Amino acid sequence: xxTIKDIAQxxxxxxxxxxxxxxxxxxxxxxxxxxxxxxxKKILNYEPNMLASSLxxxxxxxxxxxxxxxxPYFIRLAQLIERDIxxxxxxxxxxxxxxxxxxxxxxxxxxxNFRVAGMVLAVTSGLKQRIVRLNKQRIxxxxxxxxFKGVTANVVLLDNFRSAYNAVDFLIKKGRTRIATFHYDTxxxxxxxxxxxxxxxxxxxxxxxNKKLAPTISFSEANAIEINGMIKEMVEVYGADAIFFQxxxxxxxxxxxxxxxxxxxxxxxxxxxxxxxxxxxxxKPSITAQCQPLEELAKECVNILLSEIKGELKSKxxxxxxxxxxxxxxxx
Amino acid sequence: xxTIKDIAQxxxxxxxxxxxxxxxxxxxxxxxxxxxxxxxKKILNYEPNMLASSLxxxxxxxxxxxxxxxxPYFIRLAQLIERDIxxxxxxxxxxxxxxxxxxxxxxxxxxxNFRVAGMVLAVTSGLKQRIVRLNKQRIxxxxxxxxFKGVTANVVLLDNFRSAYNAVDFLIKKGRTRIATFHYDTxxxxxxxxxxxxxxxxxxxxxxxNKKLAPTISFSEANAIEINGMIKEMVEVYGADAIFFQxxxxxxxxxxxxxxxxxxxxxxxxxxxxxxxxxxxxxKPSITAQCQPLEELAKECVNILLSEIKGELKSKxxxxxxxxxxxxxxxx
DNA sequence: ATGAAAGCGCTAACAC
DNA sequence: GTGTTAGCGCTTTCAT
Numbered sequence: 001x002x003t004i005k006d007i008a009q010x011x012x013x014x015x016x017x018x019x020x021x022x023x024x025x026x027x028x029x030x031x032x033x034x035x036x037x038x039x040x041k042k043i044l045n046y047e048p049n050m051l052a053s054s055l056x057x058x059x060x061x062x063x064x065x066x067x068x069x070x071x072p073y074f075i076r077l078a079q080l081i082e083r084d085i086x087x088x089x090x091x092x093x094x095x096x097x098x099x100x101x102x103x104x105x106x107x108x109x110x111x112x113n114f115r116v117a118g119m120v121l122a123v124t125s126g127l128k129q130r131i132v133r134l135n136k137q138r139i140x141x142x143x144x145x146x147x148f149k150g151v152t153a154n155v156v157l158l159d160n161f162r163s164a165y166n167a168v169d170f171l172i173k174k175g176r177t178r179i180a181t182f183h184y185d186t187x188x189x190x191x192x193x194x195x196x197x198x199x200x201x202x203x204x205x206x207x208x209x210n211k212k213l214a215p216t217i218s219f220s221e222a223n224a225i226e227i228n229g230m231i232k233e234m235v236e237v238y239g240a241d242a243i244f245f246q247x248x249x250x251x252x253x254x255x256x257x258x259x260x261x262x263x264x265x266x267x268x269x270x271x272x273x274x275x276x277x278x279x280x281x282x283x284k285p286s287i288t289a290q291c292q293p294l295e296e297l298a299k300e301c302v303n304i305l306l307s308e309i310k311g312e313l314k315s316k317x318x319x320x321x322x323x324x325x326x327x328x329x330x331x332x
Numbered sequence: 333x334x335t336i337k338d339i340a341q342x343x344x345x346x347x348x349x350x351x352x353x354x355x356x357x358x359x360x361x362x363x364x365x366x367x368x369x370x371x372x373k374k375i376l377n378y379e380p381n382m383l384a385s386s387l388x389x390x391x392x393x394x395x396x397x398x399x400x401x402x403x404p405y406f407i408r409l410a411q412l413i414e415r416d417i418x419x420x421x422x423x424x425x426x427x428x429x430x431x432x433x434x435x436x437x438x439x440x441x442x443x444x445n446f447r448v449a450g451m452v453l454a455v456t457s458g459l460k461q462r463i464v465r466l467n468k469q470r471i472x473x474x475x476x477x478x479x480f481k482g483v484t485a486n487v488v489l490l491d492n493f494r495s496a497y498n499a500v501d502f503l504i505k506k507g508r509t510r511i512a513t514f515h516y517d518t519x520x521x522x523x524x525x526x527x528x529x530x531x532x533x534x535x536x537x538x539x540x541x542n543k544k545l546a547p548t549i550s551f552s553e554a555n556a557i558e559i560n561g562m563i564k565e566m567v568e569v570y571g572a573d574a575i576f577f578q579x580x581x582x583x584x585x586x587x588x589x590x591x592x593x594x595x596x597x598x599x600x601x602x603x604x605x606x607x608x609x610x611x612x613x614x615x616k617p618s619i620t621a622q623c624q625p626l627e628e629l630a631k632e633c634v635n636i637l638l639s640e641i642k643g644e645l646k647s648k649x650x651x652x653x654x655x656x657x658x659x660x661x662x663x664x
Numbered sequence: 665a666t667g668a669a670a671g672c673g674c675t676a677a678c679a680c
Numbered sequence: 681g682t683g684t685t686a687g688c689g690c691t692t693t694c695a696t
Contacts, residue, residue, distance in 0.1 A: 001469065003673055014683045019675060030681065045469050050445040051387040052673035055688050060383070070411075075402050079428075091442060093425055096411075110423060113382040137333065137377055256614055279611035282588055335689055346667045351691060362665060384689035388672050 002044035010040040022048065054115065063090050063305065064111035066104060067122040068146070070096035071248070073275055073292070074122060077144070080298030081120060088306060090117060099220035101126035112139060118305045122146050125187045140308035142301050146190050154308065154317045156300045158292055160190045162323035164197030164246065167272050167290060171242045172205045174332055176270055178213060180240035182230070182250050186219035194246045194274065212238045217250060224253035231257045235269060242270035242332075248277055255287065271331040285330035292324050334376035342372040354380065386447065395422050395637065396443035398436060399454040400478070402428035403580070405607055405624070406454060409476070412630030413452060420638060422449060431552035433458035444471060450637045454478050457519045472640035474633050478522050486640065486649045488632045490624055492522045494655035496529030496578065499604050499622060503574045504537045506664055508602055510545060512572035514562070514582050518551035526578045526606065544570045549582060556585035563589050567601060574602035574664075580609055587619065603663040617662035624656050 004018045011018070013033055021029055021037045040046070054060045063085060067074040075094070082092040093116075097104035104124040111119055118140035123131065128148045134141055135153060143155040171179050181198055184191045199209050215230050217223070231254060234240040243258070245251035251273045263269045265285050273280065276289035300319050307313045336350045343350070345365055353361055353369045372378070386392045395417055399406035407426070414424040425448075429436035436456045443451055450472035455463065460480045466473055467485060475487040503511050513530055516523045531541050547562050549555070563586060566572040575590070577583035583605045595601045597617050605612065605621040612619035632651050639645045 005673075015674085016676085016684080017682055020682090023675085028681065033681080045465065047441070047444045047469065049387070049447065049673050050442075051383050051392075051447055052688090053675070055381070055383040055387055055672095055690090056674045056676085058688070070402075070407050075407075079402075079430075093427065095425065098411075109379070110382075112379045115381065115383055133377065137379065252610060252614070259614065259616070277611075278584060279609075279614070282584070282591065282611070283614055284591070284616045337689075347690085348667055348669095348692085349665080352666090355691085360665065365665080381689050384672090385691070386672095387674090387688095388690045388692085390672070 001049075002046040003049065004046075006044055007037060007040045007046060010044060011036045013037065022046075058115075059117055060115050061090050062111075062114065062116045063092050063118050063120065064107075064114075064116040065092060065094040065120040066107045066111070067094065067096050068099050068104070068124055069249075070094070072277065073248075073294075077294055077298055078120075080294055081301055084298055084302040085305070097124055099124055105130050108134070112137070118142075118309050120144055120301055120305065140305055142304050142308070144297065144301060146188050149189060152316050154304045154313075156297055156304065156319045157190060157321065158297070159320050159323050160193035161197040161200070163274065163290055164194040164244070165201045166197075166323045167244055167274065167326070168198050168201035169205065170326060171244065171270060171272060171332065172201065172207070174242075174270065176242040177207060178210075178238070178240050179207075179242040179244055180213040180231075180234040180238075181244040181246060182227075182254075183214045183216045184219040184246070185216050188219070191219065191246065198244065198246075210238070213240055219247075222249045222253050224256070227253045228257035228260070232261060235261070235263060240269065242272065245271070245273045248273060248275050251287075255283070266331050276327055280327075281329060288329045288332040289327050290324040291327050293321050296321055333381075334378040335381065336378075338376055339369060339372045339378060342376060343368045345369065390447075391449055392447050393422050394443075394446065394448045395424050395450050395452065396439075396446075396448040397424060397426040397452045398439045398443070399426065399428050400431050400436070400456055402426070404609065405626075409626055409630055410452075412626055413633055416630055416634040417637070429456055431456055437462050440466070444469070450474075450641050452476055452633050452637065472637055474636050474640070476629065476633060478520055481521060484648050486636045486645075488629055488636065488651045489522065489653065490629070491652050491655050492525035493529040493532070495606065495622055496526040496576070497533045498529075498655050499576055499606065499658070500530050500533035501537065502658060503576065503602060503604060503664065504533065504539070506574075506602065508574040509539060510542075510570070510572050511539075511574040511576055512545040512563075512566040512570075513576040513578060514559075514586075515546045515548045516551040516578070517548050520551070523551065523578065530576065530578075542570070545572055551579075554581045554585050556588070559585045560589040560592070564593060567593070567595060572601065574604070577603070577605045580605060580607050583619075587615070598663050608659055612659075613661060620661045620664040621659050622656040623659050625653050628653055 004015055007018045008015045017029060017033060018037055020026055021034050026034050065078050078092060078094040095107045097107055101124045104127055120142050122144045123146055131151055131153060143153050145157050147155045168179055183195060202209055213234060245254055265271055271287055273287055273289040276291045280287035280289050304317050336347055339350045340347045349361060349365060350369055352358055353366050358366050397410050410424060410426040427439045429439055433456045436459055452474050454476045455478055463480060463483055463485055475485050477489050479487045500511055515527055534541055545566060577586055597603055603619055605619055608621035608623045612621050636649050
């Protein structure tokens with residue numbers, strides 16, 4: 001593949017001149033030289049080698065995003081981040097770890113090895129030590145949605161406690177008293193916050209927390225058969241009159257189960273999901289869900305990242321975004 | 333950030349020795365040296381610089397995937413490709429062009445600038461010349477799903493003609509005679525193939541093609557209001573008794589419209605989609621859709637890419653995958 | 665078993 | 681306006 005050296009030889013100019021022109025800093029170079037260089041570039045099918053230029057410059061213009069899963073929520077977030085940060089000349093690359101600690105860590109390492117300018121991380125639960133080490137490595141990064149207690153780092157997240165609280169409170173105000181949910185077998189604080197919000201809303205409304213209405217399931221995978229059985233038990237044995245799905249990974253098989261069991265929604269059983277989805281308005285009855293302030297999350301990520309890259313950030317930032325609005329539909 | 337030079341200084345060994353050990357080729361290096369190097373690596377928080385090593389080696393281990401849109405179909409495909417090609421030591425990076433020619437071309441350029449080992453491309457319609465140039469640049473790549481007539485390149489795709497043919501034939505066998513669809517305003521051959529399959533199935537069953545039942549809409553964006561109006565006209569003016577959605581971008585607002593218009597599905601109007609979606613079985617009535625041989629597509633992509641990278645491919649390959657199976661549900 | 669040195673393609677400080 | 685040169689961090693050939 002052609003190099004600037006080839007262009008220099010072809011045009012009879014020096015490497016420097018070629019480099020200056022190719023980088024658009026050709027103000028002080030003669031029109032004649034510029035023309036010849038542009039011509040040679042086309043003819044030789046020149047493609048700049050970012051490995052070389054980034055190595056030399058000591059940095060890339062890439063922002064690496066590692067998310068736990070490539071679901072629509074994170075894809076959308078990445079697109080918003082991309083849109084915002086493109087103005088500053090950065091490109092965005094997104095990878096998904098499938099909730100695997102090993103993959104997540106490997107992906108972070110890969111980004112570092114490629115000397116990305118910064119990272120946005122929605123990490124898996126086992127990454128605490130890696131995040132601590134990231135700080136030592138002085139690499140600009142922002143955690144998103146997920147964080148670790150006792151670890152100082154920039155973090156941007158939803159108010160998971162408040163969102164869950166509001167959701168459950170909403171159901172109670174609608175007259176529901178036996179609100180079921182799934183408890184996830186994870187150490188991730190964002191999930192614990194949601195569970196705490198659920199419990200707090202019950203308590204503030206004088207309803208006792210009932211463990212039978214919050215059975216534990218796997219966070220990283222949804223076993224449809226297991227979920228089906230649990231829902232049947234919640235409703236038929238423990239009299240659940242509403243289900244609050246904290247994740248869509250469980251909501252999809254869950255809603256499928258509810259429909260197959262032919263419970264009357266919302267009369268017998270109300271449904272409310274933490275995250276919205278395009279299809280929730282298509283389903284009959286349509287599903288009530290919360291909608292997240294993704295734009296603000298993205299904007300804040302970009303702000304923090306840019307300050308961190310420029311070295312303007314004196315101390316780490318923690319931003320929590322207000323509880324989410326409810327898209328009320330037929331299921332509640 | 334620490335370099336191998338730092339490790340060399342710290343351990344008192346040479347750069348060469350450190351490099352050999354860090355690359356796991358330390359068979360001929362003393363245990364003692366290896367131990368000291370591993371230790372220094374931890375203490376100094378060393379991270380290899382891929383920019384430098386790739387520059388030196390002349391290649392990266394990255395496979396770049398550019399897709400027209402980050403929807404579930406391509407995400408899934410990318411995951412399958414990743415799984416298959418990881419065994420050969422490659423990593424996968426996926427980006428979406430949002431059906432924009434400029435972004436698509438810029439993303440390909442970026443990958444080339446980073447000297448990816450190969451690319452998988454589902455390009456936008458204006459990229460014909462760029463693909464021609466890619467061939468000249470001798471970069472290993474495989475086109476997927478989308479291709480250009482008259483351009484020699486590796487391509488792996490669904491049998492779009494056959495799939496559409498089978499879908500429409502299926503509807504006819506079910507007794508439908510006035511099958512509507514949307515015609516897309518794009519030059520992409522994969523879409524034209526689908527349209528041709530639609531027409532051929534009608535013809536083979538003795539049904540005349542009716543332009544009123546195949547109005548033209550934008551390929552890259554779905555205007556819900558426009559689609560709503562068109563469906564109303566198809567059904568109420570031109571008596572459509574079935575709709576074949578060739579893309580899910582149109583299917584989502586389309587199905588929404590059908591439900592809102594309260595047509596009886598499938599009695600009055602049958603629905604069939606080219607691509608499946610997790611939610612199609614949740615919707616009432618559930619939506620019949622085709623399912624694509626994604627595993628095979630991914631596997632073939634990987635095979636071709638690996639051969640191309642190794643330089644084993646004598647001539648370009650074109651692989652068309654058999655018509656897709658139908659997931660029959662309540663909407664037909 | 666270990667080291668010296670060249671060079672991958674590029675940028676930038678400096679010289680003319 | 682244009683050229684010379686050093687060096688980014690690494691791998692690899694060739695010595696020792």
